[in-house]
Amino acid sequence: MASFSEGLPAFLLVFLVTLSSSFAGNLNQEFDLTWGGNRGKVFNGGELLSLSLDKTSGSGFQSKKEYMFGRIDMQLKLVAGDSAGTVTTYYLSSQGPNHDEIDFEFLGNVTGEPYIVHTNVYAQGKGNREQQFYLWFDPTKNFHTYSIQWNPYQIVFLVDNTPIRQFKNAESLGVSYPKSQPMRIYSSLWNADDWATRGGLVKTDWSKAPFTAYYRNFNVQTCSGSCTSGFSNGVWQNQELDAYGRRRLRWAQKNFMIYNYCTDYKRFPQGFPPECRV
Numbered sequence: 001m002a003s004f005s006e007g008l009p010a011f012l013l014v015f016l017v018t019l020s021s022s023f024a025g026n027l028n029q030e031f032d033l034t035w036g037g038n039r040g041k042v043f044n045g046g047e048l049l050s051l052s053l054d055k056t057s058g059s060g061f062q063s064k065k066e067y068m069f070g071r072i073d074m075q076l077k078l079v080a081g082d083s084a085g086t087v088t089t090y091y092l093s094s095q096g097p098n099h100d101e102i103d104f105e106f107l108g109n110v111t112g113e114p115y116i117v118h119t120n121v122y123a124q125g126k127g128n129r130e131q132q133f134y135l136w137f138d139p140t141k142n143f144h145t146y147s148i149q150w151n152p153y154q155i156v157f158l159v160d161n162t163p164i165r166q167f168k169n170a171e172s173l174g175v176s177y178p179k180s181q182p183m184r185i186y187s188s189l190w191n192a193d194d195w196a197t198r199g200g201l202v203k204t205d206w207s208k209a210p211f212t213a214y215y216r217n218f219n220v221q222t223c224s225g226s227c228t229s230g231f232s233n234g235v236w237q238n239q240e241l242d243a244y245g246r247r248r249l250r251w252a253q254k255n256f257m258i259y260n261y262c263t264d265y266k267r268f269p270q271g272f273p274p275e276c277r278v
């Protein structure tokens, strides 16, 4: 053990011997509705939460707790019908000037046309790492699970347990990685018709307001207590995706990815950012 641990950075060692805890949340106890007045609501004693948007305002919530690594799941049912111009965000973010952030954004569309799932990762204030996807189902008909798996080695975005994006720690190539700033969970529903749908061509139809998105079954697995004792084999703590996860990731990227900054030659004529190589 001594020889094994000597080569590891302290933060990894603490992480490896972390006791994992799992928690299925009462939304009332875990989140605060932070803006939008009564446009945000919690129902059924904390089982269901809704955000809505009308011409006057959107709405949003944030977690009471901060998280430092973990697997975070939430089920969302997105704005149904004509959701063009609306954006539902669901993300982790730290505070302060050089913030870290892990983003899901759901860009609405006119009835019957596909939502776009927009993802991004910020480390030390630097983002510009967009990947976008269509979904293999209609995200407005039922609840689906959107997850973020965040550990010292990688960030994985999952939809119904299928990895759609993997952002690996590329510190060895000089790329900052989110690993020292705790993050809260945030979500909001707001009007972004200047860019959201077909790049801003389609505007929000306010005659369809209010627009409403629903949340339930929040679940988080993270370090418990001091994070310094016990063992864990939580899958979210793995350094790599397993073979099945890698296959699913390839499937999602091959069939549903519609934008990847790492292949956008026009945007990076001088060469892609270093993390695109890992």
Ligand SMILES: *[C@@H]1O[C@H](CO)[C@@H](O)[C@H](O)[C@H]1NC(C)=O
Binding pocket: 107, 108, 109, 110, 113, 114, 115, 116, 196, 197, 198, 199
């Ligand atoms: C909306 O539908 C159009 C037409 O199918 C598509 O090009 C676009 O990517 C869809 N999503 C958004 C958010 O614009």
